Amino acid sequence: MKNFRLKVFQRASICRNFDEIVYQQLKHKEINYPTYLSVGEEFISATIAQVLADKYIEPDIFIQHRGHATYLSFEGDIVELIDELLGRPSGCANGMGGSASIQCKEKNIFGHDGLMGSQVPIGVGSCYVSNKPTVIFVGDSAAEEDYVLSSIGWAATKNIPVLFVIEDNNLSILTEKKVRRSWEMHNVAKGFGVNAFNISDDPHDIKKHLEIGKVFERPLLLNINTIRKYWHAGAGIDDENVFDRYEKEMNDLGDDANAIHEKNKIYLSALWQRQLEKQ
């Protein structure tokens, strides 16, 4: 199990170190348009990517605006993401998508159009036609859209190989879930007859529920609770003291994780530096 956790940590560490550099670039105004950092939420996509890689499954992936970690966990090209954030034609969305609409055709990662939740009916329709394993990431707020709920119902009816991942950071910009709704996504999905669980972003918990939920044998929904460390958009922090899964994993895993963290920090700094010097 330690080996699995380290492999997940390696993916999460790429995401964390990448977005920590983006944070600095935002502060120094090298990037000066809305940017959505994944910091704090990395273990959702890192774990799912690792579990599927171990099974040799290459899914179609539909992401939302907060997609840096998803893109990087599923091994989207790092330099193309840097260039995208710098608004260059060599970026993964030709420099026209920006942070919110990143994509990687080689890794079957489809970018977002900015309409909250639109990726769910699009992803379900795509899965219905392709019958390929498909993972759809959606925020706890975007999941409230009517077209998201009806798409989950359709997936249940057609029994397609789709995994819905609710990235539940409890927030819609700044509005908490309890203000917005009296119900939970996993209960709604269960109502449709979909296997559904409400879990933490602990890698072991996610891995276990992908197995129990029989991922891709039938539709599965995981509502994964997580913590957004920084502001909704841009570089800022409201509370220094929130729980940080990354710190916990690094402490638990010890020297091996520390070494991974330091190596990735140097590696990503060098990549960013090289791209910035090209300006």
Ligand SMILES: Cc1ncc(C[n+]2csc(CCOP(=O)(O)OP(=O)(O)O)c2C)c(N)n1
């Ligand atoms: C249909 C629609 N409604 C509202 C918005 C404005 N909006 C942009 S991001 C956002 C919050 C999204 O929250 P969530 O889905 O939980 O994702 P998170 O930002 O927490 O990762 C909202 C309301 C939008 N882009 N599209």
Ligand SMILES: [Mg+2]
């Ligand atoms: Mg949210």
